[in-house]
Amino acid sequence: MSACDELLKLHDWDELLFGGFYCLHCSPTGEDSFDDPIAWPCPPLREAGLTDDEAREIIVARREKAEADYRAKKAAEQAEAQRQVNEFNHRHPVGTLVFAYPGIRPEDGAGTRLVTRTRTEAQVSASGDPVVWVEGEGSYISLTHVDPVAEDVWEAAWKAEKQAEPTVVTPQRLGHATRDETIPALLATIKELRASRQPLIDALTRVHQSMTACVGDEWAMEWLGEVWTQIPLHVRALAGDQDPASELGEGGA
Structure with missing residues (x-):
């Protein structure tokens, strides 16, 4: 390995926000580090014989690698999401009884729990997440927030929720108020x-x-x-x- 290769490990680089490249090793650090960055290739690399053409090749190669790594990561995530969707649909047909959490899961804090059932097959969303729609919720919910449950568990939870709902009292009309009753009330109001x-x-x-x-x-x-x-x-x-x-x-x- 040449002296220039050794220096390249030490004098790494990054891109400036408005274009150009600076040396992470030679540029000052701290609050004023971007006021006077040292351009890359820096003087030590120049002295070791690194040319502008070689510097450009290094930059292009790193960018291509970063892009390839990103594509590979996204492909792996997409494949994993599709695997989860396929497994969920294989085990749980449309109409499966579930507990669904549109916000956060109970172990992560207080949130909403829906005692419901699925109304679609699971699918991969545009953002790449495995999701499913449930009754009583307009938007999809991540599969990580949907728990299929046994029928007896679901029914017990459903009955408990119904019992906890406030009783709605329907007002009963007890006849027509007379003019003499209405006018004083209106004046008071x-x-x-x-x-x-x-x-x-x-x-x-x-x-x-x-x-x-x-x-x-x-x-x-x-x-x-x-x-x-x-x-x-x-x-x-x-x-x-x-x-x-x-x-x-x-x-x-």
Whole structure:
């Protein structure tokens, strides 16, 4: 092995974000490491006789290897996903009783468990994951989050969930309310609504008074022109703004 080959092991390289290559060994490290990177091939490699053509060949070879390794990894993952899908479909036909976990599995924390059944065969998703659809869930669920269970276990879980569901009480109509019963109730409701909105009106009144008092203040003028004018006319009138009050009066005249 030549001295240049030995140096290549020491003076490894990486790509810069906006193009170019730098020496991992020669470039400074720390917070300012990218302020003054040492270009690759670095001076020691140049002195050992590494040419630009040889450097390009090294870069191309590493890129090709990285791409080949990536393709091989993805192919292996795809083959494994298809194997899991085939095995699941062989053992569990459509309609299999399952516990499904759309979020996280119970051993990983609190999440949702669906007591359900499969509604499709398993398949490999576009992202390369083995998945299946179940009843009661719109999106697919990873096979790692779907557990086929025995019928007695499934039924016990299903009954437990039904018993835990809140009872829905259907209101019964006990007859028609008379006019004398309805009007006082409506008036009381209107009074409550007016009382509940009064604090908001008071607050808006104080804000408007404060802003109009800031004569010449640029921020206050911008607020009055851009924010206050977006509030409905009748609300601004209730808050003491005379302009919308006049406008409303003219509209009703």
